[in-house]
Amino acid sequence: MVAPAVHHSGPDDDSAKRRQIVKGARTVFLEHGFDGASMGEIARAAGVSKGTLYVYFADKTSLFCEIMEQESLSQGVSAFEFVPTLDVEASLKVFGAAYIKLLCDPRGASAIRTVMAIAERMPEVGHHYYERVIANSLGKFTRYLEQQVQAGTLQIDDCHLAAAQFTKLCQATLFLPFIFQMTGAPSPERIAEVVDSATRMFLATYRAKPGIN
Amino acid sequence: MVAPAVHHSGPDDDSAKRRQIVKGARTVFLEHGFDGASMGEIARAAGVSKGTLYVYFADKTSLFCEIMEQESLSQGVSAFEFVPTLDVEASLKVFGAAYIKLLCDPRGASAIRTVMAIAERMPEVGHHYYERVIANSLGKFTRYLEQQVQAGTLQIDDCHLAAAQFTKLCQATLFLPFIFQMTGAPSPERIAEVVDSATRMFLATYRAKPGIN
Amino acid sequence: MVAPAVHHSGPDDDSAKRRQIVKGARTVFLEHGFDGASMGEIARAAGVSKGTLYVYFADKTSLFCEIMEQESLSQGVSAFEFVPTLDVEASLKVFGAAYIKLLCDPRGASAIRTVMAIAERMPEVGHHYYERVIANSLGKFTRYLEQQVQAGTLQIDDCHLAAAQFTKLCQATLFLPFIFQMTGAPSPERIAEVVDSATRMFLATYRAKPGIN
Amino acid sequence: MVAPAVHHSGPDDDSAKRRQIVKGARTVFLEHGFDGASMGEIARAAGVSKGTLYVYFADKTSLFCEIMEQESLSQGVSAFEFVPTLDVEASLKVFGAAYIKLLCDPRGASAIRTVMAIAERMPEVGHHYYERVIANSLGKFTRYLEQQVQAGTLQIDDCHLAAAQFTKLCQATLFLPFIFQMTGAPSPERIAEVVDSATRMFLATYRAKPGIN
DNA sequence: CATGAATGAGGATTCATTCAT
DNA sequence: CATGAATGAATCCTCATTCAT
Numbered sequence: 104m105v106a107p108a109v110h111h112s113g114p115d116d117d118s119a120k121r122r123q124i125v126k127g128a129r130t131v132f133l134e135h136g137f138d139g140a141s142m143g144e145i146a147r148a149a150g151v152s153k154g155t156l157y158v159y160f161a162d163k164t165s166l167f168c169e170i171m172e173q174e175s176l177s178q179g180v181s182a183f184e185f186v187p188t189l190d191v192e193a194s195l196k197v198f199g200a201a202y203i204k205l206l207c208d209p210r211g212a213s214a215i216r217t218v219m220a221i222a223e224r225m226p227e228v229g230h231h232y233y234e235r236v237i238a239n240s241l242g243k244f245t246r247y248l249e250q251q252v253q254a255g256t257l258q259i260d261d262c263h264l265a266a267a268q269f270t271k272l273c274q275a276t277l278f279l280p281f282i283f284q285m286t287g288a289p290s291p292e293r294i295a296e297v298v299d300s301a302t303r304m305f306l307a308t309y310r311a312k313p314g315i316n
Numbered sequence: 317m318v319a320p321a322v323h324h325s326g327p328d329d330d331s332a333k334r335r336q337i338v339k340g341a342r343t344v345f346l347e348h349g350f351d352g353a354s355m356g357e358i359a360r361a362a363g364v365s366k367g368t369l370y371v372y373f374a375d376k377t378s379l380f381c382e383i384m385e386q387e388s389l390s391q392g393v394s395a396f397e398f399v400p401t402l403d404v405e406a407s408l409k410v411f412g413a414a415y416i417k418l419l420c421d422p423r424g425a426s427a428i429r430t431v432m433a434i435a436e437r438m439p440e441v442g443h444h445y446y447e448r449v450i451a452n453s454l455g456k457f458t459r460y461l462e463q464q465v466q467a468g469t470l471q472i473d474d475c476h477l478a479a480a481q482f483t484k485l486c487q488a489t490l491f492l493p494f495i496f497q498m499t500g501a502p503s504p505e506r507i508a509e510v511v512d513s514a515t516r517m518f519l520a521t522y523r524a525k526p527g528i529n
Numbered sequence: 530m531v532a533p534a535v536h537h538s539g540p541d542d543d544s545a546k547r548r549q550i551v552k553g554a555r556t557v558f559l560e561h562g563f564d565g566a567s568m569g570e571i572a573r574a575a576g577v578s579k580g581t582l583y584v585y586f587a588d589k590t591s592l593f594c595e596i597m598e599q600e601s602l603s604q605g606v607s608a609f610e611f612v613p614t615l616d617v618e619a620s621l622k623v624f625g626a627a628y629i630k631l632l633c634d635p636r637g638a639s640a641i642r643t644v645m646a647i648a649e650r651m652p653e654v655g656h657h658y659y660e661r662v663i664a665n666s667l668g669k670f671t672r673y674l675e676q677q678v679q680a681g682t683l684q685i686d687d688c689h690l691a692a693a694q695f696t697k698l699c700q701a702t703l704f705l706p707f708i709f710q711m712t713g714a715p716s717p718e719r720i721a722e723v724v725d726s727a728t729r730m731f732l733a734t735y736r737a738k739p740g741i742n
Numbered sequence: 743m744v745a746p747a748v749h750h751s752g753p754d755d756d757s758a759k760r761r762q763i764v765k766g767a768r769t770v771f772l773e774h775g776f777d778g779a780s781m782g783e784i785a786r787a788a789g790v791s792k793g794t795l796y797v798y799f800a801d802k803t804s805l806f807c808e809i810m811e812q813e814s815l816s817q818g819v820s821a822f823e824f825v826p827t828l829d830v831e832a833s834l835k836v837f838g839a840a841y842i843k844l845l846c847d848p849r850g851a852s853a854i855r856t857v858m859a860i861a862e863r864m865p866e867v868g869h870h871y872y873e874r875v876i877a878n879s880l881g882k883f884t885r886y887l888e889q890q891v892q893a894g895t896l897q898i899d900d901c902h903l904a905a906a907q908f909t910k911l912c913q914a915t916l917f918l919p920f921i922f923q924m925t926g927a928p929s930p931e932r933i934a935e936v937v938d939s940a941t942r943m944f945l946a947t948y949r950a951k952p953g954i955n
Numbered sequence: 956c957a958t959g960a961a962t963g964a965g966g967a968t969t970c971a972t973t974c975a976t
Numbered sequence: 977c978a979t980g981a982a983t984g985a986a987t988c989c990t991c992a993t994t995c996a997t
Contacts, residue, residue: 120978136433138351142971152979154973163971213436219495220349220433223426226497233496264489264513271484276477283446284435300477308517333960355988365962370989546956562859564777568992578958580994589992639862645921646775646859649852652923659922690915690939697910702903709872710861726903734943759981781967791983796968 121159124149129170133213137167137221164225171228174214175235178205183240185247191256191310192302198244199273199298200291206274207281207288216282241266258311265309272301334372337362342383346426350380350434377438384441387427388448391418396453398460404469404523405515411457412486412511413504419487420494420501429495454479471524478522485514547585550575555596559639563593563647590651597654600640601661604631609666611673617682617736618728624670625699625724626717632700633707633714642708667692684737691735698727760798763788768809772852776806776860803864810867813853814874817844822879824886830895830949831941837883838912838937839930845913846920846927855921880905897950904948911940 127149131140142163146153160166183198205211214232222229245266251257259265275297277289289297340362344353355376359366373379396411418424427445435442458479464470472478488510490502502510553575557566568589572579586592609624631637640658648655671692677683685691701723703715715723766788770779781802785792799805822837844850853871861868884905890896898904914936916928928936 134436136349136351136436138349139437141969143969146980153971154979154981155977157972158977216432216436219429222495222497223347223349223429224352229496230498233493233498237492237496261513264510267488268485268513268517271487272481274484275480279450280446282432282435283442283450284439285443285446297477300474300481304481304517304521308520331960354986356986366988367962367964367990368960371960371962376988560862562775562777562862564775565863567990569990572959579992580958580960581956583993584956642858642862645855648921648923649773649775649855650778655922656924659919659924663918663922687939690936693914694911694939694943697913698907700910701906705872705876708858708861709868709876710865711869711872723903726900726907730907730943730947733947757981780965782965792967793969793983793985794981797981797983802967 120151120155124151124156124159124166125170125173127151128166129174132167132170133174133210133217136217137163137225140167167221168225168228171214171218172231175218175232178211178214178236183243185243191251192306194247195269195302195305196295196298198247199269199301200294202240202270203273203277203289203294203298206278207294209288212282241270244270255311257309259309265305269301269305272304273298275301333364333368337364337369337372337379338383338386340364341379342387345380345383346387346423346430349430350376350438353380380434381438381441384427384431384445388431388445391424391427391449396456398456404464405519407460408482408515408518409508409511411460412482412514413507415453415483416486416490416502416507416511419491420507422501425495454483457483468524470522472522478518482514482518485517486511488514546577546581550577550582550585550592551596551599553577554592555600558593558596559600559636559643562643563589563651566593593647594651594654597640597644598657601644601658604637604640604662609669611669617677618732620673621695621728621731622721622724624673625695625727626720628666628696629699629703629715629720629724632704633720635714638708667696670696681737683735685735691731695727695731698730699724701727759790759794763790763795763798763805764809764812766790767805768813771806771809772813772849772856775856776802776864779806806860807864807867810853810857810871814857814871817850817853817875822882824882830890831945833886834908834941834944835934835937837886838908838940839933841879841909842912842916842928842933842937845917846933848927851921880909883909894950896948898948904944908940908944911943912937914940 124145127147128140128145131145131148134140135144142153142156145166146156149156156166160169183201185194185198189197206215218229218232241263245262248257248259248262248265252259252262277294277297280286281288337358340360341353341358344358344361347353348357355366355369358379359369362369369379373382396414398407398411402410419428431442431445454476458475461470461472461475461478465472465475490507490510493499494501550571553573554566554571557571557574560566561570568579568582571592572582575582582592586595609627611620611624615623632641644655644658667689671688674683674685674688674691678685678688703720703723706712707714763784766786767779767784770784770787773779774783779802781792781795784805785795788795795805799808822840824833824837828836845854857868857871880902884901887896887898887901887904891898891901916933916936919925920927
């Protein structure tokens with residue numbers, strides 16, 4: 104049942120050419136946004152001809168959607184695993200720092216900007232990105248919190264809300280100035296301070312009170 | 317405090333036609349972003365001819381900047397006054413709810429999306445928006461917290477950080493789904509729940525411990 | 530028979546407004562050519578509103594034609610009178626120098642450039658200019674030569690040709706480099722040299738041979 | 743001696759399409775001048791789409807400059823070789839007639855008009871044209887005269903001036919009426935008359951006087 | 956008559972897309 | 977399949993001209 108086709112090695116879903124195109128397109132789309140990117144520049148960045156773009160992708164929109172799809176997938180998978188040997192406080196700090204680093208690196212920010220910019224005109228792109236990146240990492244974190252509740256280390260009613268609260272607390276003063284280009288990426292020290300404060304706040308609220316049970 | 321009109325501007329800086337144009341342009345820009353909006357569509361939306369656009373604004377960029385300027389001003393001024401007769405808890409809840417309502421109304425979201433999308437190419441637009449809307453309301457809130465610290469009702473080291481934390485807590489599960497177009501604007505009830513939780517968390521951390529002195 | 534009209538002092542052929550417009554238009558047209566000049570800039574240069582332009586002139590073309598008309602007239606009249614008390618040689622030198630000075634002053638050159646540029650599309654403009662400026666001064670000079678032939682000082686078959694020859698000789702190395710913007714206006718000394726040479730050449734050819742009778 | 747192609751240029755520097763474009767553009771530019779020509783009309787004249795123009799030329803100005811460059815080159819090379827077997831008088835007549843035929847053919851006149859019109863705004867175009875066409879043919883002629891002076895057939899102080907004088911004499915009554923569109927191209931007979939007269943005048947002045955030396 | 960705001964046709968230029976090779 | 981030349985629709989912007997005041 105293996106395809107015997109001798110001459111057909113073309114627009115596979117995973118040929119080298121295709122990956123080349125995707126790589127070039129990602130660079131250009133993330134730098135200039137959907138409207139600002141031109142197929143010509145993408146072709147140049149990918150090192151292929153303009154025509155070849157259309158061998159692998161129906162049109163600019165399809166190419167863009169695929170890029171954003173992949174971007175969300177790659178950011179999604181790069182999300183966090185919680186190490187069982189760490190205590191809650193340390194886990195929160197590790198997770199928080201990793202989360203902020205992801206959000207505040209130039210490429211992550213470019214992706215967020217690009218997706219948000221287009222969300223009004225291409226809602227599915229926004230949906231997918233949200234599902235894969237935001238909801239996914241939030242989901243993992245939520246499950247971690249639920250385990251801790253089970254284990255009796257934390258006392259939380261709505262773990263989904265709590266997870267969202269913690270990620271937001273970690274962003275505090277860091278994310279918006281960065282995304283509005285007021286400053287460069289925050290230093291590891293500043294990140295640590297903000298994450299520490301977030302952790303304190305989170306535990307002040309949700310750490311299981313001993314002796315209450 | 318009147319806008320000093322640094323932009324090129326037309327026959328009359330405040331004529332009906334000009335306002336008409338601004339209104340149409342705001343609609344189109346906020347819906348499609350800078351690149352996605354065309355001067356033709358703006359003219360149609362404003363009910364004027366394309367040429368008239370250029371009587372009042374030097375070019376597309378000037379028009380866009382003016383819109384964003386006005387948008388940031390109007391969102392900035394609509395920010396919050398703290399009522400002295402309310403206690404801290406009530407004040408936080410009122411502020412939090414108002415803040416979320418601002419962030420999660422369709423127009424506010426469009427503005428944020430549009431500004432974030434362009435921040436890389438037009439940093440001043442991002443800066444102004446950040447200053448006027450984010451920094452401004454955060455500043456007011458920070459000063460309120462400082463007063464409460466003075467008054468002994470709250471115990472906070474870094475009031476700026478605390479202010480950011482509270483606004484972020486209020487966003488928790490509300491803002492991102494909304495801005496990525498996963499849902500419509502959150503209901504007042506849902507807002508109240510999240511803000512209540514944020515307030516609890518904030519006070520659990522920062523309420524002055526009685527007797528500690 | 531004097532017009533008793535009280536309220537009518539309008540778009541006369543010679544009102545102050547009209548002269549104002551003509552003056553501004555001349556400046557702009559001569560500087561930028563027909564296509565390069567805009568009615569807006571003309572209005573600004575004339576210190577009137579754009580609408581007023583159309584009170585006095587049907588359209589841009591009419592205005593342009595009138596300017597060129599006047600320009601040709603003014604250059605035509607400024608042409609040369611021959612002083613009877615001077616001998617032929619001196620007369621030729623005076624005429625030649627004046628002619629070159631006219632041709633090689635920035636305004637004269639602008640006019641010639643402007644007219645030549647448009648001659649293909651607006652032949653009448655070219656015709657009028659030629660008639661008024663070139664043919665007219667050539668005509669005067671031709672008649673002067675005819676008088677000299679009558680008087681026996683010169684021996685010329687075709688005085689019209691001879692007149693053209695002299696004016697061309699005076700241009701020699703001066704006119705083209707100037708009109709192609711290779712140099713600024715020639716110095717009076719350089720003009721004198723070239724005109725002297727032209728005069729020598731002219732007289733070597735056309736001075737009546739004494740004794741031949 | 744091949745043009746070094748300093749301009750931006752398309753896929754192929756010498757493709758049929760490119761030549762097609764150049765041909766159409768030359769027609770339109772020479773007929774309407776730089777401002778009067780529209781890229782749309784050029785595209786139509788060339789039988790290509792507007793977009794194709796920009797595949798081969800960066801912008802209207804580049805296209806125009808290339809046309810003028812080529813035009814000046816082609817007029818420049820078509821300039822005159824002096825045949826040693828002819829005597830001076832015959833050489834002058836041959837040269838003069840060829841020179842006038844060049845100047846007074848419709849295409850040459852269009853080029854001159856077009857270049858002169860734009861010389862104020864695009865001086866390099868004027869310079870190149872002057873160098874290639876005027877200075878070049880004048881230079882060749884000047885050198886011819888210098889040889890004759892060496893050979894003792896002519897007696898000239900300033901051969902450059904003399905060369906300019908002869909070319910001007912040949913224009914006499916022919917060039918200006920033609921360039922101002924008063925008449926069509928002059929007939930060969932009329933050219934011969936004027937050139938003969940010019941030659942007589944030139945030799946009357948500059949032929950070496952026998953026995954003087 | 957004088958104004959200048961308003962117009963809309965037209966200009967240069969860009970770019971997603973197609974197609975013959 | 978890969979190419980890149982060719983396209984033409986669409987974009988931003990200008991400007992001659994009109995017209996209500």
